[in-house]
Amino acid sequence: MATPQWPKMEKRALLGKRISRLDGPVKATGQAKYAYDMNRPGMLYARCCFAPYGAMKINGIDASAAEKAPGVRAVLVEQNMIGDEVRYVGQILATVAADTEEQAHEALRLIKVDFERLDMVLDDMNPANATGKPSGKEEGTVDDAMAAAKVVSEGEYGIPVITHCCLEAHGQVSEFKDGEMTFWPSTQSVSAYAEGMDQSIEVEQSKIHVDCQYMGGGFGSKFSHDQWGVIGALLSKQTGRPVKLMLERDQELMVAGNRPSAFGKVRVAVSPEGKMTAIDADVWGTGGNGGYRMPPVPYVFEGIPNVRNKGQGIKTNRGSQRAWRAPSHPQGCFITMAAVEDAAAAAGIDALEFFKNNLDLTSRPEVYAEQLDIAAELIGYKTKAHLRGQGEGPVRRGIGISIHTWGGMGHPSNCDAIINPDGSVEIRLGTQDLGSGTRTVVGIVAAETYGLPLEAITVSMGNNKYPFSSASGGSTTVGGVSSSTRIACTNALNALLEVVAPRLGVAPEALEVAGGKIFESAKPGNSIAWKDACGLMGPNPITKQGANEQKASQDLKLIDAGVGGVQMADVSVDIETGVVTLNEMVAVQDCGLIVDLKTAESQVYGGLIMGITYALYEEALYNHKTGRMLNGDLEFYRLAGLKDIGQLKVHMMTTEKYDSRGVIGLGEPPVISPGAAISNAVANAAGVRVPHLPLTPERVIVALQKGGILV
């Protein structure tokens, strides 16, 4: 009898090996079809007319000229906006569907909007603009601890609003035919995509079909079908034609995902023993037109005995915030770790020593201690490190450290495992592969369970006809799907073993699978090939279900939650130009049992690159008069390219101690620390803290001038 627990490390054929992703070749050759690639017969192209100012009262929308424009098949005016207020640029006022993209565009210009301008708030750097209810806490005696400290360091830190900037924009192709609606969206949530949509489009839930095989990034911004999902469907119903509605880059950047900003004034008290004894943090920021949650400060060093923090949101006339890979963590991490490093510098203590000396204030001191040692070794800390500001010459080098944490518990997921009489195997589940390797992970778990090569497994997913699997967010997918797949496959295997046992003359409990054979554990020579075994089943396939239920799976040690990670950055700062160059970055990460070492490492590389990008380049900038994004393009909304990222080194914790916990999510953790690690490295090199990210020449120069390093 097979059991669902993971096989022992030494008995694994595929788990934890470096395996290339299954969909690599089709992606690299352009055969993989994304939402934008779906072209249906007679398809129309839809484009949105959006609000040009951040605050307006709409008196009327006249689309009559647009309706008559060449190629236009339908115009959908957002009637509920008439008489209402616009709160950010990009809000949809009307949508045109036309034969070509260009015609749709031209028609948009004919829509006349009658409006009055209203006052708007855009500035999120000024805490006086805060209107939200403050949150926070006070624990211990902060003022006493500050008074008793050997050193109190004080700093201001800030991380601006950035966007999700998915290379594949939001949107979908929708097709209404014979009373049924089919969507090809770009989504992080295939199974639940249509949730709540049935009423707005008047199509029963069971008649809504969703298919998303490949995806060009979501990062937390693609959980919902969104307003454009409904609009596309309505236009398809109205015209009887398939409709492609994908956001254009400017609108994508303005409305389809903002990460809240966070600014903070922080004081940290350090005792004569080099221990942090108190922290006092005042934090604010904006979630745009949406709500604001105070990022965790102190982050990870939650055991600091005396804590006072206050957080407050500023409502601004910008698009609403959406969950951005590890919501709140990069902000909390940056503000905290920068303040910690400033405290070390103020106390004249080497940063690595200071972090180590304070690990008992975290909830996993041994993990971080081990990871810090590995990271220090990989980056050559001993030979390269110096105290802050000890560099010389125009180009100065420095190292920075940061540590982080994340949960990553597997989400609810259901799976069907099917073994066919011809020996073929199919796994079905309504999950999605965001590009992270989900399809490959499912295949590996199934192949491992059946003792088959990966190629023998067909993974069917990305469609809502398959068993429900939750949305991919919060690093919950790998735990969810590997656990449901393992359980489903084990159940199906046991049914097969029942069939095979009589042939081998033993009880099913005496059997196991490996290397394409089913055999008697005690007498491996007593065996039957997989295919022959399946031939004994008769005409009907074996189909068994498996579900990931968190508590049960955790008890089986299939999954767990809670990880630690350490990152170090090595940068050069040109103090005559303010240009920061990343030389090297090291990431040491724990994520429990690793299903595929290669895609796991890839995930960390991706996190590092995304993190380097927001540390050095990204920020959403707005026109102070109109509220429109100034850099709503990929030209001045800069992203790091290959030449910008330096050398990246990834080390995954793979020893028994970590492995035995089961599978834990990895999507978020690696993107949390880069901002802090890079900012700390720049402070170490330049001799001053550059308070705000991104670390652009203009900010670095101003900080160097303020710090008297550049005159």
Place this chain on the structure above:
Amino acid sequence: MKSFEYARPASLDEAFALLSENWGETEIMAGGTDLVTAMKQYVTEPNRVVSLRGVAPLRAINATDAAIEIGAMATLREVLRHDAVKAQFPAVVTAIQGIASPQMLSRGTIGGELCQRPRCWYFRTGHGLFAKENGEALVPAGDSRYHAIFGNQGEAHFVSPSSLGPVLVALGATLRIQKGADSRDVPADAFFQTPATEKDRETVLKPNEILTAIVLPVSGAKNATYEVRHRHGLDWPYTTASVSFVLDGGKAKNVRIALGHVAPTPWVAKEAQAALEGQEVTEATAAAAGAAAVAGATPFDKNGYKLQLVKTAVKRALLAATA
């Protein structure tokens, strides 16, 4: 983008016949890498686009001992790979290498590079060349981080986007402009202009004139370009400096220093030129020239940092030229 008529004449004569006398009615297209973007942004809405890709002679590069004549339609890559250019003009090579995208190098032309429109983010989002909203200038109180620090006291606040403009000014190049049978040669520093009205453009070209060639005099002068860039891939420099001088008995003569991305045109740093003229080029004199280069700068609220970049770029370009 507005619908338009596309023409691909096979000769200059045919091309001239297709061009209008008024800006905006027709546009010349070289590689199209800037023009098409500008059309998508409704920065320009021509009724007709006249491509020069069929006019073969415009692509030639001819080198003699006295000069290199580069056809306006030569691609950036063709210029970059030309032996005589590589041997004589490191200032050109560095500037083209800075446009670090294989696509841009193979598609973009030297003529298009010189005539490309400003990248000012207000201009590109519908606020016109002078960046206004309801008659009010946006740059002074707005986000001026990439705007001009020189020559910005009038209505134009954008910076000239061309990397090669300052190089050609420093090298004393001439630009050949043709209109029908007439042809005139214009020195590089007189080719660029600060537009006087919204309707004017950033060069002296008329709508029905074609830039046909760039002539680089071969003088053996030392030359170099230094660009302050943050990203290493395709991006815009923050500031550039191009320099040229002759070493005469160890002393710099005929010093020419032109700055990029700091003014609505390539900006001649006269004080810096004067500071170095007749001096040996050393770390100290180069730094002094750099310091002199910011004379007369009038930065906005958010671009004062560029002064430091100018100082460094001038110093490093001078030192690179002597190396």
